[in-house]
Amino acid sequence: MNRCLVAVVAMMGALTVATSCRQRPPASGPAPTPEPPGGATARPTGGATDTATAPAAGVRVGTGSTSFASAEERARRERALALLLAPVHFDFDDDRIRDDAAAELERKVALLRANPSIRLELVGHTDERGSTEYNLALGQRRAEAVRAFFVAYGLAPDRFTTLSYGEEQPVDPRSTEEAWARNRRVEFRVVVGGIERIPDELLPLLSR
Amino acid sequence: MASRVRVVASAAAVVLVANAGVAQDAIRLELTYRPSSRVGVTVAPATAPTAFRTLADSVTAMLRRDLQLDGRIDVTADTTANWRLESHLEALGTGIRWRLALVDRVYGQTRQRLEVALPPLEGANFRLTVHAAADEAVRWLVGSPGAAASRIAFLRAGRGSKELYVVDSDGFGVRRLTADGSIALSPAWSPDGRRLAYVSFRSGRAAVVERDLSTGAERPVAVDAVMAITPAYLPDGALLVAVARAEGFALVRREADGACCRVVAAAPASDALSPSPSPDGQSVVFVSNRLGPPHLFVQSSAGGPARLLTPVGPGAYFVAPEWSPRGDAIAFAARVDGAFRIGLVGPDGTGLRWLTTRGNAEDPSWAPDGRRLVVASDEGLVVLDVDTGQRRVLVPGRGLGLPAWSPRLLSFGTGDVR
Numbered sequence: 001m002n003r004c005l006v007a008v009v010a011m012m013g014a015l016t017v018a019t020s021c022r023q024r025p026p027a028s029g030p031a032p033t034p035e036p037p038g039g040a041t042a043r044p045t046g047g048a049t050d051t052a053t054a055p056a057a058g059v060r061v062g063t064g065s066t067s068f069a070s071a072e073e074r075a076r077r078e079r080a081l082a083l084l085l086a087p088v089h090f091d092f093d094d095d096r097i098r099d100d101a102a103a104e105l106e107r108k109v110a111l112l113r114a115n116p117s118i119r120l121e122l123v124g125h126t127d128e129r130g131s132t133e134y135n136l137a138l139g140q141r142r143a144e145a146v147r148a149f150f151v152a153y154g155l156a157p158d159r160f161t162t163l164s165y166g167e168e169q170p171v172d173p174r175s176t177e178e179a180w181a182r183n184r185r186v187e188f189r190v191v192v193g194g195i196e197r198i199p200d201e202l203l204p205l206l207s208r
Numbered sequence: 209m210a211s212r213v214r215v216v217a218s219a220a221a222v223v224l225v226a227n228a229g230v231a232q233d234a235i236r237l238e239l240t241y242r243p244s245s246r247v248g249v250t251v252a253p254a255t256a257p258t259a260f261r262t263l264a265d266s267v268t269a270m271l272r273r274d275l276q277l278d279g280r281i282d283v284t285a286d287t288t289a290n291w292r293l294e295s296h297l298e299a300l301g302t303g304i305r306w307r308l309a310l311v312d313r314v315y316g317q318t319r320q321r322l323e324v325a326l327p328p329l330e331g332a333n334f335r336l337t338v339h340a341a342a343d344e345a346v347r348w349l350v351g352s353p354g355a356a357a358s359r360i361a362f363l364r365a366g367r368g369s370k371e372l373y374v375v376d377s378d379g380f381g382v383r384r385l386t387a388d389g390s391i392a393l394s395p396a397w398s399p400d401g402r403r404l405a406y407v408s409f410r411s412g413r414a415a416v417v418e419r420d421l422s423t424g425a426e427r428p429v430a431v432d433a434v435m436a437i438t439p440a441y442l443p444d445g446a447l448l449v450a451v452a453r454a455e456g457f458a459l460v461r462r463e464a465d466g467a468c469c470r471v472v473a474a475a476p477a478s479d480a481l482s483p484s485p486s487p488d489g490q491s492v493v494f495v496s497n498r499l500g501p502p503h504l505f506v507q508s509s510a511g512g513p514a515r516l517l518t519p520v521g522p523g524a525y526f527v528a529p530e531w532s533p534r535g536d537a538i539a540f541a542a543r544v545d546g547a548f549r550i551g552l553v554g555p556d557g558t559g560l561r562w563l564t565t566r567g568n569a570e571d572p573s574w575a576p577d578g579r580r581l582v583v584a585s586d587e588g589l590v591v592l593d594v595d596t597g598q599r600r601v602l603v604p605g606r607g608l609g610l611p612a613w614s615p616r617l618l619s620f621g622t623g624d625v626r
Contacts, residue, residue, distance in 0.1 A: 093501070093525075131527040131541060131548070131570060132610060133394060134495060134502050136407075136414060136437050137450070137457050137479040144454060162452070163413045163435065168370070168391050 072207075079206045080195045084111050084118075087185040088146065093130060095141035097149055105146065108188070109153045110199045118193035122146045124164040125171075125187065127180035132166060139164030146186045161191065246282040247349045248289040249275065256297035260304060263329050264297050267306065267338055271295070273378055274342035274356040277600070279580070279593045281349055290314055293345055300325065308341055310348045320348040322620060333618075335381055340618040347621050355577040357618045361385075361395035361404055362589055365607035372406060375589075377575070377613075379602045385419065394610055396439045401617045405429060405439040405447060416449055431462055431469050438482045442509060443489040448472060450481035457481050459494055461509070472511050484530045484538070485509055486555065493517065493529040493538050493555070504529045504540055506555060517557045518542075528571050531555070534578030537594075539563075541570035541583075550583055552594065563592055573613045582611040 088101035097105065112118055124139030124146075143162035151157050172179035198206060251272045256264035271293065276283045292311045297304055303325055310320040324341050327334045339356035346354030358377045363370045364384075372385040372392040386392050391409040398405070401421075408417045416429040416436045429439065433451035440448045445464035450457040458474035459481070473480040478498040485492045492509040495502050501524045505514040517538070518526040525543035532538065537552045537559075548570040553560040569585040581592045588604040589611050602611075 129546070130525070130543065131502075133438050133482050134497075134527050136393070137481050137497075140435060140452050141456065141479070144456075147454075161434065164452075165391070165409070168393075168409070169368070 076198060076203075076206045077195045080111055080198050080202065081190075083202075083206070084108050084120075084195065085188045085190070087187045089181060090142055090184040090186075092127070092180070092184065093138065095138065095145045097145055102149070105149050106153075107202060107205070109150060109155065110202055111195065112150065112155055112159070113153075114197040114199040115193060115195055117196070119159045119161075119191040121189040121191050122160055122162045123187040123189060124162070124166075125169060125183055125185050126167045127183045128167045128170065128175065129180065130167070132168075136164050136166035139166045142184075142186050246280060247291065248282045248284050248286065249291040249293055249349060250285065250287060250289045251275065251283055251293045252295070254295040254297055254306075257299070260297045260299075263304065263326070264295075266329060266334075267295065267297065267326075270335065270338045270378070271342050271345070274339055274354060275346060275349075277356070277378055278346050278350075278354045279596055279598050281346065291349060297326070304328075306341070308345065310345065320345075324620065335376055336618050339377065340616075340620050343616070344620045352577070353616070353619065353621050355575045355580070355616060357616050358401075358576055358614045359617065360573070360582050360589065360602065360611050360613050361397065361406075362584070362603070362611040363392055363395070363609050364605075365609070370609075372404070375603055377602075382603065385424075394438050395612045396441055397612055397614045398441050399443050399445060399615060401615045404612075405441065407437050407439070416447070429462065430466070431460060433460075440483045440485060440492075442485050443487070448483040448485065448492060448509070450479070450483070459483050459492070470511070472509060473505070473507060473514060475514075480505075482528060486531050487533055487535045491531075491555070493531055495527050495529065501525050502527050504538070504553070515557070517553060517555075519560070530573055532574050532578045533576055536578075539572035539574065539581055541572060550581065550592070563594060571610050573611050575613050576616045582613050584609045584611055 086104060088104050089098065090096070090101070091098065122143040124141070124143035126135040126138050130138065140162060143164055147157065147160045147162055150160060170179070170183040171185070172182045251268060254264035254268045272283050275281045290313055292313050293308065294311055295306060295308045297306050299305070306324045306326045308322040308324065309318045311317070312319050322341060322344055324337060327337055336357055342356045343354035356377050359374045360377065361372060361374050364373055369389045370391045370393065371387060372395060373382060374385060375382045388410050393407040393414070395404050395406040404419045404421060405416055406419070407414050414435045414437050416431065416439045417426050418429050419426045429436070429447060429449070431449050431451050433453070435452035436449050437457070438450045442448065442461075447462045448459055449462060451460050451469070455477055456474070457479040459472045460469035461472050462468045472492065473494055473496070475496060475498040478496055480494050480496045483492045483494040489509060491506055493504055493506050496505050496514070499516070499520065503520070503524060504517040504526045506517050507514040518524065518540075523544070526540055528541040530539050536554065538555060540551055540553065541548045542551055547568050549565055550563040550569045550572050551560060552563060563581070564583070567586055569583040569590065571584045572581045574581055579593060579595050581594060582602060583590055583592060586606070587601060588606070589602040589608050590599055591602050592599050
């Protein structure tokens with residue numbers, strides 16, 4: 001169960017269950033442990049999960065509409081922005097979304113649903129191994145994989161642009177496994193919009 | 209053996225006109241280069257009036273160096289060598305005339321002559337002119353011209369940037385072309401050597417830019433895509449470019465007149481990039497990960513089915529193909545046990561062999577002679593001779609990459625191999 005995220009999506013009045021694993025998951029299945037709405041999962045790749053995607057219209061996420069009056073709430077908003085912009089990481093020569101990345105992306109999905117004005121640029125990077133030109137393409141595939149993940153959750157494709165720097169912009173210039181792991185990433189840049197609302201399910205995470 | 213060669217040569221070369229095509233055919237046949245035996249030649253110091261003495265010294269030094277670097281010629285001080293290159297500088301109007309002659313020392317006869325109008329020492333084309341004369345002298349001696357009159361474009365990494373440079377084929381004359389603090393990648397020479405296409409991140413995302421080398425003017429190469437990488441020219445001046453699409457990079461062809469763009473190679477959920485056309489432009493070799501890891505594929509440059517070129521197996525990682533100007537081989541880089549090495553494979557996928565087995569070497573690019581490769585290695589840019597195995601460091605240093613060897617930029621010859 002560790003490697004699989006199970007979530008339930010309320011969609012069109014019915015209960016659709018999506019299972020998320022490292023490998024391609026079954027299209028749907030019974031949900032032994034229902035979780036709060038909003039955390040739907042589906043593999044961005046893999047046609048088998050198409051039926052489980054796109055809760056989209058009608059799903060109300062972040063009902064805890066908040067005005068950012070207090071300092072505490074401003075701090076919360078900053079933490080939400082940091083969460084939105086935190087990079088997600090990849091395995092070597094791989095553009096598949098890892099489980100840890102999927103968990104992070106799901107929180108971003110919740111924020112993006114609650115803040116529909118936000119548009120993001122997804123910037124793919126690789127480690128220094130591999131060829132310069134091939135890595136440019138690999139970084140682009142990673143950015144597209146993140147976009148596909150978001151789109152699979154029903155977010156509009158035109159909210160995202162993709163870009164790759166390949167191996168040209170490492171965050172850690174060393175030649176170590178640790179540095180390579182940090183450098184294999186997709187970064188997020190806000191093109192327009194900002195955090196105006198924080199969905200309820202993220203409140204515990206973003207409150208101190 | 210040498211003396212028999214000489215007899216034939218002297219019988220054929222009766223007309224002592226510079227670049228007399230018919231007479232030279234016989235000489236070329238007899239003097240065809242063989243890796244096992246290098247032709248010996250002495251290069252006499254250029255004679256000149258006092259005013260041109262510095263120029264003459266430069267000419268002599270460059271000539272000697274170019275002949276030596278060609279790899280097929282033994283430039284020797286031994287006065288018993290059969291061949292001797294003599295040259296003389298003199299005033300010609302406001303300019304300088306350089307006469308170059310190949311003397312057969314056995315018969316005491318001049319076999320070849322060349323007259324060149326020499327630009328001033330500080331002039332932009334001085335070195336190129338001497339290199340081109342050296343290429344012609346090489347042709348006299350071994351039957352096919354040298355490739356000294358060519359340049360290598362490459363990138364040098366700075367702090368968060370990569371700038372575009374060029375260097376002469378002898379490692380001198382390094383010049384920086386870009387200074388925008390951005391990232392430049394993947395330079396490619398136009399067939400006439402007058403333009404460079406390359407990838408620039410100047411606009412914030414990877415786009416192909418074309419630079420006019422005589423004026424320095426640049427213009428974007430519009431390909432209707434959010435990201436475009438790895439340009440390569442076809443012989444007719446059209447560009448092959450890899451463009452980003454949601455389902456992966458596709459190779460498209462942009463005509464020389466700007467008509468854009470026809471898809472040449474694409475496969476679902478995978479990339480096609482790093483194209484290199486065959487010398488006739490009919491075929492193209494490129495990299496695709498459609499089987500998982502990157503492999504080399506060949507197909508028609510008009511589109512159509514692709515043929516796998518490289519062996520499938522665990523750890524396969526084949527990139528950076530470049531089709532030889534001779535057409536008979538494709539150079540590439542492969543990642544083996546965590547390091548890059550250079551290999552050659554026939555256009556039909558047979559005859560794979562490794563040129564390097566130690567250290568890191570990648571991004572091979574052919575010299576116009578189709579015999580030498582420049583590669584990016586840990587010690588800098590290195591030139592490999594695939595016939596003789598000779599190697600030399602072209603530009604030392606770390607952070608140098610993606611070298612691209614130009615076509616011949618100037619030629620005095622009439623019977624070029626290309």
